[in-house]
Amino acid sequence: MALIDFNSAVSAYQQAAGAVRSTGGGRSTTSAVASEGDEGFASMISDSLKSAMQSGRQAEELSIKQISGAADLKDVVTAVANAEHTLETLVAVRDKVLSAYQEILRMPI
Numbered sequence: 001m002a003l004i005d006f007n008s009a010v011s012a013y014q015q016a017a018g019a020v021r022s023t024g025g026g027r028s029t030t031s032a033v034a035s036e037g038d039e040g041f042a043s044m045i046s047d048s049l050k051s052a053m054q055s056g057r058q059a060e061e062l063s064i065k066q067i068s069g070a071a072d073l074k075d076v077v078t079a080v081a082n083a084e085h086t087l088e089t090l091v092a093v094r095d096k097v098l099s100a101y102q103e104i105l106r107m108p109i
Contacts, residue, residue: 049090062076
């Protein structure tokens with residue numbers, strides 16, 4: 001089974017959503033809900049990535065401070081564990097999104 005790149009999955013989702021919007025997408029309430037869902041999904045992904053990056057930066061900063069003796073080792077371990085947990089959660093969500101995308105591709109038209 002070939003792995004699908006996350007960016008291509010998101011791109012395909014955006015193209016499909018754009019096609020639905022350009023054809024009218026059925027009722028107007030349906031397209032309004034789809035539009036809100038697009039923004040919600042995109043902002044959720046964006047917020048998750050920002051959170052993961054911030055956790056990683058905080059762990060790096062505390063590690064550097066600990067090397068120079070300015071931070072407690074317990075704080076460093078906690079920050080690294082938090083960054084690891086955030087990254088694992090993000091990877092799990094990515095895997096679920098890709099799995100759902102692959103399932104949609106296997107659906108008959």
